[in-house]
Amino acid sequence: MEDTRLRYSDEELMEFREIILKKIEKAEQDLALLKEAFANDKNNGTDDTAPTFKSFEEGSETMSKEANSQLAARQEKFIRDLRNALIRIENKTYGICRVTKKLIAKERLRLVPHATLSIEAKNKM
16 A cells, blocks of 8 residues: 655654664664774784785785775765765655655665665666
8 A cells, every 4th residue: 555645754753763873873883893994904923924825815905905995985875874864854854755756665764764765766767
């Protein structure tokens, strides 16, 4: 059954706000761990190993740092998207599809609280 209301009620918006705040808290903790791992530059005791193994270790370390950097960037974007969702809640525009202007299903918003597109709009893309 399609929801024909123009927006979610204040009570519903507060429910989504709580979900988003919890997700932001978790995402910020994850980001802190990624940044800590990125900054942690221990050599794992490879100073005395053969040069061949040392170069493998350094290559692996570089790839690991790149992966951590990419994960951190994605996490920062996720946090930014969640904060933008909080702004939409304050503006009472949260949960309205950018394309169809219909309400995004509650189930979708509970799983992807920063969503700005309904499944219908996403499928059209």
